[in-house]
Amino acid sequence: MKFATVEIDRAGDVTRSYGIHSLPTYLFVERGLERARAVGALDAVELRRILAQSFGGGPSGASAGRPAIR
Numbered sequence: 001m002k003f004a005t006v007e008i009d010r011a012g013d014v015t016r017s018y019g020i021h022s023l024p025t026y027l028f029v030e031r032g033l034e035r036a037r038a039v040g041a042l043d044a045v046e047l048r049r050i051l052a053q054s055f056g057g058g059p060s061g062a063s064a065g066r067p068a069i070r
Helices: 012-018 044-055
Strands: 025-030 033-039
Touching: 025 044, 033 044
Parallel strands: none
Antiparallel strands: 025 033
16 A cells, blocks of 8 residues: 655646545545545544445445546
């Protein structure tokens, strides 16, 4: 798992290409596909829930996702 931050004042093209309109925005990406997105502060419980649903391999994590870079 990797975490990355982007300084939006210096990388407006990144926020536009990913469709980010609010901060903080979390994108969960696997193999170039966006698996989930969350806007607003996340606590540890919510982060674990999103990770389990998106990457746990269960029925709710089985969707193909959409391309992360537009």
